[in-house]
Amino acid sequence: MEWEAVIGLEIHVQLATQSKIFSGASIAFGSEPNTQACAVDLGLPGILPVLNETAVEMAVKFGLAVDAEIGMKSVFERKNYFYPDLPKGYQTTQNDLPIIGPGLVEIQLENGTSKHIRIHHAHLEEDAGKSLHEAFFDENGRGMTGVDLNRAGTPLLEIVSQPEMNSAKEAVAYIKAVHSIVTYLGISDGNMAEGSMRCDANVSMHYKGTPLGTRCEIKNINSFKFIEKAINHEIERQIELLEDGGRVIQETRLYDPDKNETRSMRSKEEANDYRYFPCPDLLPVVLDEAYIEHIRSEMPELPKQKKQRFIDELGLSAYDASVLSSTRAMADYFEQVFQTCGDAKSAANWVMGELSAQMNKDNVEVENCPVSAVQLGQLVKRIIDSTINAKAAKQVFVALWEKEGNSVDEIIADKGLKQVTDTGAIAAVVDEVLAKNPQQVEQYLAAPADKRGKMIGFFVGQIMKASKGTANPQMVNQLLSEKLG
Amino acid sequence: MHNKTIAELAKGLADGDFSSVELTRHFLQRINTLDSQYNSFITVTGEQALAQAEAADALRAAGNAGKLAGIPIAHKDIFCTEGVLTTCASKMLSNFVAPYDATVVSRFKQAGLVTLGKTNMDEFAMGSSNENSFYGAVKNPWALGAVPGGSSGGSAAAVAARLVPAATGTDTGGSIRQPAAFCGITGLKPTYGRVSRWGMIAYASSLDQGGPMARTAEDCALLLNEMAGFDPKDSTSLKKAVPDYTADLNQPLAGLRIGLPKEYFGEGLSSEMGDTIMTAVKEFEKLGATIHEISLPNTMLAIPAYYVIAPAEASSNLSRYDGVRFGHRCENPVNLEDLYKRSRGEGFGKEVQRRILVGTYALSEGYYDAYYRKAQRIRRLIQQDFLNAFNEVDLIMGPTTPSEAFDLGSNTDDPVQMYMEDIYTLAVNLAGLPGISVPAGLVNGRPVGLQILAGHFQESQLLNAAHQFQNATNWHQLAPTANQ
Numbered sequence: 025m026e027w028e029a030v031i032g033l034e035i036h037v038q039l040a041t042q043s044k045i046f047s048g049a050s051i052a053f054g055s056e057p058n059t060q061a062c063a064v065d066l067g068l069p070g071i072l073p074v075l076n077e078t079a080v081e082m083a084v085k086f087g088l089a090v091d092a093e094i095g096m097k098s099v100f101e102r103k104n105y106f107y108p109d110l111p112k113g114y115q116t117t118q119n120d121l122p123i124i125g126p127g128l129v130e131i132q133l134e135n136g137t138s139k140h141i142r143i144h145h146a147h148l149e150e151d152a153g154k155s156l157h158e159a160f161f162d163e164n165g166r167g168m169t170g171v172d173l174n175r176a177g178t179p180l181l182e183i184v185s186q187p188e189m190n191s192a193k194e195a196v197a198y199i200k201a202v203h204s205i206v207t208y209l210g211i212s213d214g215n216m217a218e219g220s221m222r223c224d225a226n227v228s229m230h231y232k233g234t235p236l237g238t239r240c241e242i243k244n245i246n247s248f249k250f251i252e253k254a255i256n257h258e259i260e261r262q263i264e265l266l267e268d269g270g271r272v273i274q275e276t277r278l279y280d281p282d283k284n285e286t287r288s289m290r291s292k293e294e295a296n297d298y299r300y301f302p303c304p305d306l307l308p309v310v311l312d313e314a315y316i317e318h319i320r321s322e323m324p325e326l327p328k329q330k331k332q333r334f335i336d337e338l339g340l341s342a343y344d345a346s347v348l349s350s351t352r353a354m355a356d357y358f359e360q361v362f363q364t365c366g367d368a369k370s371a372a373n374w375v376m377g378e379l380s381a382q383m384n385k386d387n388v389e390v391e392n393c394p395v396s397a398v399q400l401g402q403l404v405k406r407i408i409d410s411t412i413n414a415k416a417a418k419q420v421f422v423a424l425w426e427k428e429g430n431s432v433d434e435i436i437a438d439k440g441l442k443q444v445t446d447t448g449a450i451a452a453v454v455d456e457v458l459a460k461n462p463q464q465v466e467q468y469l470a471a472p473a474d475k476r477g478k479m480i481g482f483f484v485g486q487i488m489k490a491s492k493g494t495a496n497p498q499m500v501n502q503l504l505s506e507k508l509g
Numbered sequence: 510m511h512n513k514t515i516a517e518l519a520k521g522l523a524d525g526d527f528s529s530v531e532l533t534r535h536f537l538q539r540i541n542t543l544d545s546q547y548n549s550f551i552t553v554t555g556e557q558a559l560a561q562a563e564a565a566d567a568l569r570a571a572g573n574a575g576k577l578a579g580i581p582i583a584h585k586d587i588f589c590t591e592g593v594l595t596t597c598a599s600k601m602l603s604n605f606v607a608p609y610d611a612t613v614v615s616r617f618k619q620a621g622l623v624t625l626g627k628t629n630m631d632e633f634a635m636g637s638s639n640e641n642s643f644y645g646a647v648k649n650p651w652a653l654g655a656v657p658g659g660s661s662g663g664s665a666a667a668v669a670a671r672l673v674p675a676a677t678g679t680d681t682g683g684s685i686r687q688p689a690a691f692c693g694i695t696g697l698k699p700t701y702g703r704v705s706r707w708g709m710i711a712y713a714s715s716l717d718q719g720g721p722m723a724r725t726a727e728d729c730a731l732l733l734n735e736m737a738g739f740d741p742k743d744s745t746s747l748k749k750a751v752p753d754y755t756a757d758l759n760q761p762l763a764g765l766r767i768g769l770p771k772e773y774f775g776e777g778l779s780s781e782m783g784d785t786i787m788t789a790v791k792e793f794e795k796l797g798a799t800i801h802e803i804s805l806p807n808t809m810l811a812i813p814a815y816y817v818i819a820p821a822e823a824s825s826n827l828s829r830y831d832g833v834r835f836g837h838r839c840e841n842p843v844n845l846e847d848l849y850k851r852s853r854g855e856g857f858g859k860e861v862q863r864r865i866l867v868g869t870y871a872l873s874e875g876y877y878d879a880y881y882r883k884a885q886r887i888r889r890l891i892q893q894d895f896l897n898a899f900n901e902v903d904l905i906m907g908p909t910t911p912s913e914a915f916d917l918g919s920n921t922d923d924p925v926q927m928y929m930e931d932i933y934t935l936a937v938n939l940a941g942l943p944g945i946s947v948p949a950g951l952v953n954g955r956p957v958g959l960q961i962l963a964g965h966f967q968e969s970q971l972l973n974a975a976h977q978f979q980n981a982t983n984w985h986q987l988a989p990t991a992n993q
Contacts, residue, residue, distance in 0.1 A: 063609055067829040069602065070589040070611060070708040072743050102825050104872070106849055113828020171833065299872035301881060304714035304822055306744050 025231045029259045031195050032187035035202055036180045037212045038220040039082045045150050045179035046073030046116065053218045057172035065177040067111030072305050079179040080309060082211035083123045083148050084319050086181060089205050089326055090143055092127025094316055100306045104299040108171050109153035117149035119300045123309065131197040132346060141198050142186040151178040187226060192255035196248050199223060204327050208352045216247050225255055229262045238272040242286050245279050254279040258286055330355055338368035347376055353390045357397045364401020367408055374404050378421055395424045402432040415493050416441035444494045453495065454503045457486045468508060480504060510535050511671040515580055515728040518674060522579050529579025533562035533623050536581050540625065540672045547648050549667040551586045552594050553626035561623040568621060577731060578621025583676040585664050586627035587634055588614050589708040597710050598642040599632045601830045601837045601856030611708025612740045613677060613719050620735045625673050629663030632858045634684055634712040636660050637930040640921055641860045649691060650989040651955050655914040658688030664722045665692035669989060675723035675732055679709060681716045682815055683934025686946035689722055690909035690958025693948045693987060696722040697729040700966050701941035702747040705740030711826040713819035716938040725985055726947060726975035730754035733968060749966060757969045758976040763797030768902030772808035773933055777911050781952045786908045789949040789959045792981050801902055805894045810887045811936035812928055817871045817884035824868030830856060892940045899964045904974055907933055909946040909958035933960060943968050947975045948984035
């Protein structure tokens with residue numbers, strides 16, 4: 025019998041609205057504590073919430089992107105509990121009637137296959153503030169807790185999956201797919217470091233074909249890397265526990281990235297009774313078909329559609345299309361390169377080859393890549409129009425990456441990389457090389473035809489060296505075969 | 510001057526008979542000398558009032574004054590007032606100075622009315638006697654040993670004692686109508702959603718509604734003209750045009766169909782009360798209305814439904830008072846739980862704590878269906894009762910309360926007996942309907958009220974009937990003897 029992990033994810037996506045979900049305060053990240061919290065966010069007596077319509081629109085966009093049922097009537101409820109960073113003593117969220125019903129997300133696995141993960145539902149809610157436990161002391165030097173309510177009221181879309189992932193890698197593939205969808209839609213900046221996407225994982229172990237095991241919820245996992253590590257750690261912990269004859273207790277565990285471990289936060293018995301009930305300050309959100317159709321008509325192209333277009337219209341392979349459509353930033357970059365150079369295959373090769381290698385090496389994302397898509401497009405164009413050859417192109421690319429120049433043509437001129445296509449000039453070099461190497465010429469002429477191919481490489485190399493790499497290789501080949509008969 | 514209605518004062522100001530400053534000084538003077546016996550005000554904002562009065566006079570001199578500019582009023586201390594203490598009569602908020610105005614407050618400010626201060630009330634509007642106030646009980650100006658009703662008891666007493674021509678109130682289960690009845694004034698609870706709740710400290714959000722308390726229906730109409738209307742800051746306020754509520758006051762009542770619910774005239778109603786109300790109803794017959802017996806079969810369910818829904822909402826609404834950001838905080842908390850427990854234990858009075866506990870229980874896992882969900886079902890039945898009734902009649906009438914004002918301290922040991930005081934008013938909030946209480950006579954020397962109910966947004970019809978009644982009777986002109 026073999027252990028199988030069963031994983032479900034709850035992803036909190038911070039929506040890229042201008043203002044908070046129930047107030048007019050800004051949601052910009054990184055401001056001084058409590059400077060972006062208005063009376064509503066502070067939960068002052070007498071305040072009332074007003075729903076941000078853009079948040080509803082964004083949630084519907086997500087629903088349409090994952091082919092979900094849209095909740096034509098959704099209801100905000102209050103989730104009641106006390107915590108210092110929860111100003112009203114309740115979180116306004118959706119429970120019984122969420123805005124997004126069951127949907128489907130396709131994930132790409134490492135072996136090249138794909139798998140469908142079902143979305144249970146997605147709902148809108150407000151974020152809480154932050155408790156700051158460091159650097160606050162009273163006059164007696166005792167530690168205090170600070171509360172920053174800038175984040176309170178930030179709109180979140182909580183996307184709840186079915187427990188259908190069976191490994192940490194699948195979980196990562198799923199969250200990457202969701203990341204890709206929300207950034208394509210422009211409904212979130214997807215910035216995990218700033219908390220724009222946060223994830224809780226439900227993990228349980230069982231033997232295949234037997235009932236599901238008891239699950240633990242792991243909270244506070246906020247990067248692709250930590251998701252994989254935290255889940256793998258939890259899988260190992262549970263297997264170890266079970267194989268030692270122990271039993272998994274249903275509980276909430278907190279992931280500590282510094283120690284790479286999870287530790288118990290609260291058990292099921294200690295869980296809050298949240299006393300959900302419909303929020304009497306907000307009306308049910310009722311949508312109609314015309315509204316949904318209007319949003320559908322404004323939907324941008326999604327990863328799946330983009331991939332198909334890259335295959336059908338640009339003639340890319342399925343693999344290339346899938347890599348290039350994986351994130352909106354990557355796809356936008358590629359399309360810009362393609363539009364500048366006019367050749368999709370060459371653009372794809374450069375983006376996936378030289379550019380990706382350099383980005384990996386320097387740990388740079390395409391969003392802040394030092395070589396712009398237009399620059400790379402011009403570079404590829406100069407290869408296609410034979411201004412430079414592939415070898416010279418790599419030198420130009422390095423120069424662009426190192427910011428040695430802005431214009432591809434200027435770099436080519438400065439470095440003297442322009443390809444020599446003048447037959448007379450190349451012929452002179454060919455003659456010079458042949459004259460300098462009479463022995464090799466003799467050997468070549470004496471060799472049988474099937475050995476000659478390899479031997480001609482020697483002359484090509486010498487000629488390229490002599491021309492400092494600027495000779496057109498096709499012309500060199502042609503002249504050589506003419507002259508050597 | 511203090512016996513004049515708002516309509517009369519507005520005319521006096523327009524005719525230059527007196528200035529707003531004179532008017533304001535006069536009422537401030539009365540509050541100063543008389544309110545020690547009633548305790549109807551928590552905060553008096555004399556300086557600010559005089560500044561507002563001067564501004565109103567200046568506007569009038571310049572020919573830019575609105576109809577009600579310069580008229581003094583008071584706000585129930587549940588409405589947030591910028592820069593002024595807003596306590597909800599609770600120790601919890603005894604240090605809370607609101608940083609903004611409630612929409613009702615700012616609308617009155619814009620219309621140029623002068624705010625004399627903030628009136629006493631039951632803590633967080635929970636109570637029917639105004640005995641649940643951190644600032645002490647309010648006395649009924651008609652009998653100092655009697656309660657003024659609640660929760661808007663301070664507003665009712667102040668208007669009855671002629672300390673202010675009118676005041677705002679809020680009504681969650683009868684908190685405008687019942688004190689209006691006990692103090693012999695006119696109090697209107699508008700349709701839910703007619704008046705913005707922004708800045709009105711929430712007790713039970715789906716039931717709370719602000720409204721005017723004055724001496725006459727005409728004054729209530731004048732005030733409602735300023736209060737009513739859609740507010741983008743309140744999602745439950747309705748986008749519905751606001752008529753001029755004074756326009757239909759003098760429509761004849763001939764042919765008006767009045768329904769008397771048999772459930773409102775049964776057990777629990779004293780015979781003197783019954784006689785007084787029937788005498789009032791007969792006035793409408795004289796004015797050409799026809800009287801019909803109707804039935805609101807689920808009337809008795811209103812009390813249990815209300816005392817599930819209102820405390821449930823309150824338990825959540827009052828969670829924000831935790832000692833963390835504002836309001837009362839206990840001394841030297843040892844940890845977070847201690848901070849919560851003591852701040853809330855010390856800051857809230859008994860009745861507030863009782864309702865928080867009841868509401869928390871009703872929403873708890875395992876009890877939700879039995880209490881909260883069932884109460885919501887009853888609420889729909891009650892709404893349906895009224896909708897059915899309004900298919901047959903135009904207005905519904907009955908007593909506002911089962912009896913005249915009771916003595917201070919007489920109901921404080923028995924919360925359920927106290928809850929029964931609201932039997933005729935609660936259902937109206939559950940159904941979201943408008944209702945008005947008008948003075949209809951005296952029982953044992955204490956005023957009692959006739960309650961008139963209308964369909965949703967039929968305030969004009971309600972005010973028309975009340976005004977015609979007041980044209981035909983003089984109960985609304987009676988003043989407590991000590992103050993004439």
